Amino acid sequence: MQEGILQIGKAVYDKENFLNNIVEKIDIKDKKGNPKYIIQINFDTKSQKIEIKLREEANTKSPQNLLWIGTADGPSSPQWYTTGNKPTYLISQVIPNLVNMEIEGLSNDLKSIFDNFFYDMGELDKRKKRYRYVIDLSKLSTDLKSNEEILKECDGDVKKAIKKVEKEINDYIKKELGIKPKEVALYFLSIDNVPISDNKEYRKRVKKEKLKAFEQGEKGVCSICSSKEGLSSDTSKLQLKFYTTTNLNFPSGFSKKNYSKNMLLCKECMLQLIAGEQFIMDKLKTNIGGLQIYLIPHFLYDSSLTRNDMELISERIMDTFTTSKKVEGIVELEGEIWDTIDLSGKENYYLLNILFYKSSQQAVKVQKLIKDVHPSRFSTIINNSHIVRNDFKKLISNKLSIPFGLESVYYLIPVKIKQGEIKEYRKLLTIYEAIFKKLPIKKDMLLKSQIKLMRIHYFENQRQYNVKKAKLHNAMIQSNMFFKFLENIGCLERGRVMDTDKLNIEDDMKNYIEEMRYNEEEAAMFLLGCLVGKVGNKQYTDRSGKKPILNKLNFNGMDISKTKRLSSEIVSKLRQNKILKYNEKLYAAHKQLFDKNIKNWSLNKHDNLYYILSGYSYVTSKTMLREGGSKDE
Structure with a gap:
């Protein structure tokens, strides 16, 4: 998987404009096709007022123009990026933290913003210090609750007070602009209508922060390219972690100092991995049911892919996944990729790593990695999905319209859903691994899961599970199709x-x-x-x-x-x-x-x-x- 990410990173990495490599993608429309919006939070130094206004409808250039790079690395890190997908940090931590960072040509200007537009909720202990300041609502509108009133309502709980201030702001935006929070793609801070993210010194500090791990190089050899210069064992900037850097069972000699013996990366490889990761998270992210997936191709030759090549490849995968939520996109890709790259006489030119994951705070938790899936396997899957559907139409009725595909499998293996999150996902992912890798599945285990599924349908208990409401006879026919499909693709013994x-x-x-x-x-x-x-x-x-x-x-x-x-x-x-x-x-x-x-x-x-x-x-x-x-x- 790591090699695949690096190959993508090499193709898309912009050496001249480093920050472009870490800009994150946004949804510019909602699921119904309605536009999303960019909201500006402006500090007007002449009127001494805070203005919140609509900047524009979100477009593909918005993240780059406003330097949207997510939140600061790590769940407990000080937040200081001036563009966000929620206003929480922008109205509280960002300006105070930027002032304390003493960025030449910026922090002094922000000091007056901090002094004039922020409300001090009082001395706090070290753990809660980050919540001390929040914007002064009286600077936005006198019709809003005062900060004092909100803090009193929250019994002095500063964290709750910030949430209440955020709600006041969201309600204000809804009333004045007619825009709900779910309709906002990005918020950004500006001073006198100039985005803070435009500031050159701010951008330099962002770049420096992303590269600081290499300022004092460690001794050794890069685990990827064998370079001996600019090395670091700090992989905290990578979101798709290859191994843990917190568990003492993993480093040599059970010492955190020895993580460098596990993996060292040079600056160039690290930057390419960061760029590759960002591209994958923006362009190769999909889902099957409630399972989140990254599709990571691994090319089996010395590739000379360009960014345009990777854009084309990812578009073809994602277009199919977005419209069908099935795996046909990968099969189409296998045929279409030949139009992009001249590989005359070469076979088995790429494999796919299928990464199932869960987003947890600001980290990506890997649930399962299915390695080296050959594209021809997807041809087998899709062909047999069609065969099974057609066979059952012949066996029962040409009017039969029960769907079947990889999306269907998700709803055929019942697992509990708690607070919108899948529990006991391992059994379901084991089934998918067997399908992708042609591994045997135990029939008795599968039968038990199907009996559980039918019990759920009969007693109409679907809400607790990843199960769509269906009539018992339809669910059972689809289950029969599933068994036949697994036999056809070599996962169940005939x-x-x-x-x-x-x-x-x-x-x-x-x-x-x-x-x-x-x-x-x-x-x-x-x-x-x-x-x-x-x-x-x-x-x-x-x-x-x-x-x-x-x-x-x-x-x-x-x-x-x-x-x-x-x-x-x-x-x-x-x-x-x-x-x-x-x-x-x-x-x-x-x-x-x-x-x-x-x-x-x-x-x-x-x-x-x-x-x-x-x-x-x-x-x-x-x-x-x-x-x-x-x-x-």
């Missing part, structure tokens, strides 16, 4: 299919059993589920959409005793609903297989329930699609 010529049932059912490669026990449960579906369909018609037959199923699993009971009771249910004469052959086929294998039954309670639900969903889907597709169970 079962030994039974000889369906022995069964006196309709050909469509035989075809489904053969396509799903059911053995006799699985087919017996599938046919029992078909009978449940037949009863359910009749009950649905006669009982205003109710299906009491489903109460016979235990959604924690159907052990052999419960399965025997259902097999016996289904006859009376067919008779009660006056459909036995239409389903005698189907029941006979179920009993034929069930009785034959009952003494040596090998399926567990989860298997039994899964195949019963498969049969139920097959019959329900065929009936509903044939009749025009009622949306109820």
Whole structure:
């Protein structure tokens, strides 16, 4: 992964304009396509007033023009950058910190701003010192609450007071400009309408801060290029960390001084890594469901890529991901990249590192790195996604419109969501790794997860999980598609299919059993589920959409005793609903297989329930699609 980031960094690094390499991207429109805005917080020295006004609609040049480089490195670092995506630091820490930094040609000018436009909330202990000052709201508008009033409301809690001041400012912007906080892309500070970020000395200090790790070079050899000059083991400026720099188990001799023996970087390599990281975070960031992803190509030759090449490559990936939220973009890239680079006679020219991550404060926490995925694997994935969809249309109905792709997989493996954050994500990421790398998946583990999924759907408990609301039969058919897909791409072992010529049932059912490669026990449960579906369909018609037959199923699993009971009771249910004469052959086929294998039954309670639900969903889907597709169970 590191080599891939470096390759990208070499392609995009602007040696003449260092700051351009660390400028961050912004969203210039919201999800609905509405514009976002740039808000100016201006200190007017003539009127001694603070003005908040609309600068412009956000555009692709806004971050560079205003030097938007995120927040200062590290969660506890003093904040002093004058452009932000929230006003919190701008209205409190930034100006006081810049004054204390004694930047020639800037700090003295800012001292008068600090003296005239900021409110002192009093002496604080060292831990809270950063919260001492906040802008004086009376300088903005006399209609707003006073700082004294806010501090009193917060019982002297300065941190809460700053939040309240921020809310007052947001409410002011909404009232005066008609712009809500979520509609703002960036805020910036200016003095007499000149952005502080335009100041040459300010920009010099930003550059110096980013490069200060190399001021006193360490001894050794660069871990990447073998240079011996300008070395540093400080990787705090890198956001995609390769190893921990805080855990004492990692450095040689368990001493923090020995991190240099783990990794040393020269100035040039560090700058290229920073540039590569920033490009990846701006241009190669995507998601599958609630999982955040960076796609990091690793070129297998001595590349001479330019920034334009990388822009084109990233656009092609992201355009596809943005519109489809599936992996087709990577497959398209594999074909289109040949138009960008002349690689005559060369094969396997790049691999992809797929980095799943979580943003935590100002750091990136790596959840899983899937290394060296060959682009041809995505061709396999996409082709088989199409094959499975088409096969199930043939098996059930041409009207079947259940989607399937990598996005679908996210919603098929239930994991808990707490406060909008995915918990227990490891199982889900293990499934994705198996799909990307053609690794085997344990069928029993997968079956248990699918039973849990069906239980969630049946009891409509989706809100606690990463599960979209769906009807039980649709969810079950999609689950069947998932199993077939995994078999096709080599992640699940194919079962030994039974000889369906022995069964006196309709050909469509035989075809489904053969396509799903059911053995006799699985087919017996599938046919029992078909009978449940037949009863359910009749009950649905006669009982205003109710299906009491489903109460016979235990959604924690159907052990052999419960399965025997259902097999016996289904006859009376067919008779009660006056459909036995239409389903005698189907029941006979179920009993034929069930009785034959009952003494040596090998399926567990989860298997039994899964195949019963498969049969139920097959019959329900065929009936509903044939009749025009009622949306109820």
